[in-house]
Amino acid sequence: MADAPAERKLADDEVRSGADPLAAPAVRRAGRAVAVVALLCAIGFPFVFTNPATTSIAFFTLLYVGAASAWNLFSGYSGYMALGNAVFYGSGAYFIANITNHLNLTGGVGIFVWVPVAGLFAGLVAVPVGWLALRTRRHTFVVVTIAIFFIFQLLAYNLQSITNGSAGMELPLPPWTAATYNNYFYAAALVVAVIAIALSWAVRRSHFGLQLLAIRDDEDRALGLGVRTARVKLTAFVLGAFVTGMCGAVYAYYLGSVYPPFAFEAIFDLTVALMAFLGGLGTVSGPVVGALLLEPLQQWLTLQFTAAGLSLILFGALFLLVIGFLPQGIVPSLEVLLRRLLRRRAR
Amino acid sequence: MSALLEVRGVAKSFGGLQAVRDCSFAVEEGSIAGLIGPNGSGKTTMFNVITGYERADAGSVSIGGRDVTSAAPGRICALGIGRTFQLTRVFARLTLMENLQVGRSGVPRARRQQLYSESRCLDLLDFVGLVDFAHVAAGTLSYGQRKLVELALVLAQDPRVVLLDEPAGGINPLLIAQLGERIRELNGRGVTFLVVEHNMEFVMGLCDVVWVMERGTVIAHGEPEQVRRDPRVLDAYLGGALEDEEEAAEEAAP
Numbered sequence: 001m002a003d004a005p006a007e008r009k010l011a012d013d014e015v016r017s018g019a020d021p022l023a024a025p026a027v028r029r030a031g032r033a034v035a036v037v038a039l040l041c042a043i044g045f046p047f048v049f050t051n052p053a054t055t056s057i058a059f060f061t062l063l064y065v066g067a068a069s070a071w072n073l074f075s076g077y078s079g080y081m082a083l084g085n086a087v088f089y090g091s092g093a094y095f096i097a098n099i100t101n102h103l104n105l106t107g108g109v110g111i112f113v114w115v116p117v118a119g120l121f122a123g124l125v126a127v128p129v130g131w132l133a134l135r136t137r138r139h140t141f142v143v144v145t146i147a148i149f150f151i152f153q154l155l156a157y158n159l160q161s162i163t164n165g166s167a168g169m170e171l172p173l174p175p176w177t178a179a180t181y182n183n184y185f186y187a188a189a190l191v192v193a194v195i196a197i198a199l200s201w202a203v204r205r206s207h208f209g210l211q212l213l214a215i216r217d218d219e220d221r222a223l224g225l226g227v228r229t230a231r232v233k234l235t236a237f238v239l240g241a242f243v244t245g246m247c248g249a250v251y252a253y254y255l256g257s258v259y260p261p262f263a264f265e266a267i268f269d270l271t272v273a274l275m276a277f278l279g280g281l282g283t284v285s286g287p288v289v290g291a292l293l294l295e296p297l298q299q300w301l302t303l304q305f306t307a308a309g310l311s312l313i314l315f316g317a318l319f320l321l322v323i324g325f326l327p328q329g330i331v332p333s334l335e336v337l338l339r340r341l342l343r344r345r346a347r
Numbered sequence: 348m349s350a351l352l353e354v355r356g357v358a359k360s361f362g363g364l365q366a367v368r369d370c371s372f373a374v375e376e377g378s379i380a381g382l383i384g385p386n387g388s389g390k391t392t393m394f395n396v397i398t399g400y401e402r403a404d405a406g407s408v409s410i411g412g413r414d415v416t417s418a419a420p421g422r423i424c425a426l427g428i429g430r431t432f433q434l435t436r437v438f439a440r441l442t443l444m445e446n447l448q449v450g451r452s453g454v455p456r457a458r459r460q461q462l463y464s465e466s467r468c469l470d471l472l473d474f475v476g477l478v479d480f481a482h483v484a485a486g487t488l489s490y491g492q493r494k495l496v497e498l499a500l501v502l503a504q505d506p507r508v509v510l511l512d513e514p515a516g517g518i519n520p521l522l523i524a525q526l527g528e529r530i531r532e533l534n535g536r537g538v539t540f541l542v543v544e545h546n547m548e549f550v551m552g553l554c555d556v557v558w559v560m561e562r563g564t565v566i567a568h569g570e571p572e573q574v575r576r577d578p579r580v581l582d583a584y585l586g587g588a589l590e591d592e593e594e595a596a597e598e599a600a601p
Contacts, residue, residue, distance in 0.1 A: 207451060210441070214449040217438035224398065224420040224430065225500065226453015 092248030122245020280329030439486030
């Protein structure tokens with residue numbers, strides 16, 4: 001949350017992350033190498049693992065890499081905890097369902113062309129939503145985003161002409177065989193995830209990103225130094241919504257149908273936030289790591305314990321553990337560890 | 348010399364509390380002005396009104412002849428008014444260099460490159476004696492050091508007027524002397540200062556003019572020596588306090 005003047009003493013490690021000029025280039029180089037290797041692994045994955053059950057989990061994992069990065073792009077950097085990103089996920093899903101039905105498109109790779117357009121639509125939805133929600137701060141902002149989420153879910157049930165209500169909507173059926181079906185979606189999710197990470201990286205390095213971080217630390221001070229806080233916040237909010245909308249569109253096409261409770265899902269809101277928290281709030285790689293760990297776990301839990309509630313209970317418990325014992329998340333903690341090792345070696 | 352910053356008849360109340368009433372003063376261009384007064388006399392509220400953090404109930408504020416009453420903080424900043432806060436407000440998780448860079452968006456586009464070049468930022472940190480901490484997060488610094496970071500943050504924008512809210516509070520005497528030197532040095536380069544401060548020695552030694560506030564309004568002003576001898580000031584500032592102490596002593600006595 002955008003904390004008040006930070007009189008509180010920060011933990012030494014928290015404060016020094018990214019602050020050591022000697023260790024920084026080494027860590028950055030290591031980070032770049034890891035990113036390249038990870039990308040190559042992601043590209044090679046479906047060639048090695050051909051079992052549809054496995055590639056399905058991989059597909060969802062990449063989708064959440066994108067969604068969690070998108071959430072972090074706004075909430076992680078600015079400190080505004082949005083718990084209503086499913087609004088944009090659902091908007092993207094319903095947009096692609098509508099456009100494919102209206103244009104009578106047949107299933108195939110061509111449908112993916114509409115994914116970025118669905119993202120733009122979700123970004124458009126985010127303008128009034130953000131304008132409204134960003135008039136508030138801290139806890140009020142969290143509550144307002146949740147409220148807006150439920151309004152959208154209700155609209156999905158009731159705007160029959162656009163959403164077909166609880167009967168849901170069908171998307172065109174792709175012509176692919178069961179053996180290769182997942183691969184197309186895997187590729188699409190990978191592209192969206194790479195866009196999300198690249199965007200998140202570019203923002204983190206830019207002056208725009210610095211302004212977001214300044215807002216996180218002390219919004220009023222930033223305002224007094226001439227940062228146009230309202231504009232900066234809304235821009236980041238819309239960017240996050242754009243990526244989230246693309247994720248929703250790919251998801252809808254994968255399922256082949258859209259229903260209100262799946263498109264506008266409260267669990268989605270919590271999941272993306274938990275992933276970013278676990279991996280490291282406000283870092284580029286944090287949400288990626290969080291999604292890589294949590295999404296397979298969630299899929300596995302759902303398969304193992306089909307009683308739907310159990311995986312949720314475990315998720316809740318995990319959230320508490322993360323907040324309690326790893327408040328900074330995995331990536332910053334590892335970074336601190338790596339720095340210490342480097343420094344020890346240098347001595 | 349002309350008044351660069353002019354406050355006329357400003358009033359501000361919070362609920363039932365009249366924090367400032369009919370307050371008027373003016374700061375001449377190129378001067379160092381002091382604003383003193385007992386706790387709760389409305390000095391910080393006045394700062395907040397000038398810099399747009401609080402909206403005045405009545406009265407006007409003008410900068411260089413331009414009316415800026417109740418303008419947004421960003422606009423005040425763009426007009427060349429910088430301020431520091433009584434409780435230091437730096438960006439705790441950003442490094443000092445990053446802290447400085449935040450102000451980049453508050454200066455005209457044409458001057459950004461020049462004002463925010465790496466060498467100038469390092470020079471500024473050197474100026475406040477913190478260049479060794481350029482890549483350390485501001486939250487790790489001591490209170491006094493953070494006050495100096497705030498000063499650097501403000502100076503980075505090359506303001507015409509700097510409002511300092513208790514710059515010497517909680518700072519060790521050596522650092523206070525250093526701070527005074529820095530302020531005089533900047534003043535020599537044409538920067539105007541308005542300083543709120545409780546450290547009388549510091550204020551009297553530094554300022555050209557001192558304005559005295561009590562209960563939300565200005566009761567006296569003049570050169571430090573003049574103010575020091577003003578019976579109203581002595582009464583409000585020192586006498587009052589002494590009387591209170593005497594009363595307290597009497598009450599405490601059996």
